[in-house]
Amino acid sequence: MAKSIGNLILKGASGQIGKQIVVRTSNGRTILASYPISSKTYSEKQKSHFEKFKNAVAYAKTVLKNPETSKIYQSVAKDIKGVSPYNLAVKDYLKPSVGYVDMAEYKGIVGNTIRIYTDSILPITNVSVKIKANDLLIEASTAERLEVNEWVYTIEKANTDLDNTTIDVTYTNSLGRKVVKTYRV
Secondary structure, three states: OEEEOOOOOOOOOOEEEOOOEEEEEEOOEEEEEEOOOOOOOOOHHHHHHHHHHHHHHHHHHHHHHOHHHHHHHHHHHOOOOOOOHHHHHHHHHHOOOOEEEEOOOOOOOOOOEEEEEEOOOOOEEEEEEEEEEOOEEEEEEEOEEEEOOEEEEEOOOOOOOHHHEEEEEEEEEOOOOEEEEEEEO
């Protein structure tokens, strides 16, 4: 892949040249790349990835049309060299950064707590928790917000099977998009 900066001949060029070269512009640079060779048959995994990427593109277009969310993505993107708000929104859909869960205090005893720290581009408006042992639901409820990015879930039912326990945390952002992460105790 060749990169060109300030080339008068290629300035503003984009598209393909025959079936050999593709020209595109990114962050003020003109990029020349070989023409992509695509296979006519796709595996189920590839088809799934295409669908997920298609959804990510739709998500990015939607959030950037909304002045409020567009402003958030623009604000974050300006601090990251070479990343546009659109790229950031696509990444946020494909690999959302939601934070981490601190289970140090969780011993399966009523009153124990699980702390959830959020780190998301868009504000997290709700965090819900499901605790399962051997895939059987022990309890499920909503965590309580302590601070902007800190939530706490207080255990309501005893659980003696910690070795086979998983905790599903569902993060809901300000657009209503939900991301579920599963953690092992």
